[in-house]
Amino acid sequence: MSEKSQWGSKLGFILASAGSAIGLGAVWKFPYMTAANGGGGFLLVFLISTILIGFPLLLAEFALGRSAGVSAIKTFGKLGNNSKYNFIGWIGAFALFILLSFYSVIGGWILVYLGIEFGKLFQLGGTGDYAQLFSSIISNPAIALGAQAAFILLNIFIVSRGV
Structure with a gap:
């Protein structure tokens, strides 16, 4: 029987769990939602909701x-004592596949922006016209596909090194 894979470190597990729970959408839209919905009051409601809903689900x-x-695909089949429930796991896997296609595009954009901003540290960056850059x-x-490919390759590298 083969040995089950495990997390490389507790910190890696905590960071991966937090990243999954928070998600790119929350990070991407969070500053806008905070400003549009009352600042500190929104932040308080957001944190309470995350603790009361997100943490128990996690x-x-x-x-x-x-x-x-x-x-993950076989979990519901095993818990339901019937392999016909494996389709629930397949739905989750398909949803993650679709989500990765979205995340990798946004992640590629972020890499381009990080490259521009990092270049500014050495006076290599552009003018700061972000609408034109986008x-x-x-x-x-x-550029778009290259940035997306770089993001995917970076993720492959990180995962291959052990999380």
């Missing part, structure tokens, strides 16, 4: 994974 997911002891990124398939 714990439930951990409990499902630990009790089933199989892959327009040039999305209108040039080579």
Whole structure:
């Protein structure tokens, strides 16, 4: 019997869990939502909601994974004692595939912006016209696809090194 893979460190597990729970959408839209909905009051409601809703769901997911002891796709089939429930796991895997296609595009844009900002530290950056920069990124398939590919390769590298 093969040994089950485990997290490389507790910190890696905590960071991966936090990243999954928070998500890119929350980070991307959070400053706008905070400003549009009352600043500190919105922040308080957001944190309470995250603790009361997000944290219990995260714990439930951990409990499902630990009790089933199989892959995410097979978890519901094992817990339901019937492999016909495996389709629920496949739905989740498909949803993650779709989500990755979105995340990788946004992640590529972020890499381009980080490169521009890092270049400014050495006086290599542009003028700061971000609307024009964004327009040039999305209108040039080579830049957009190259940035997306760089983001995916960076993720492959990170995951291959052990999380």
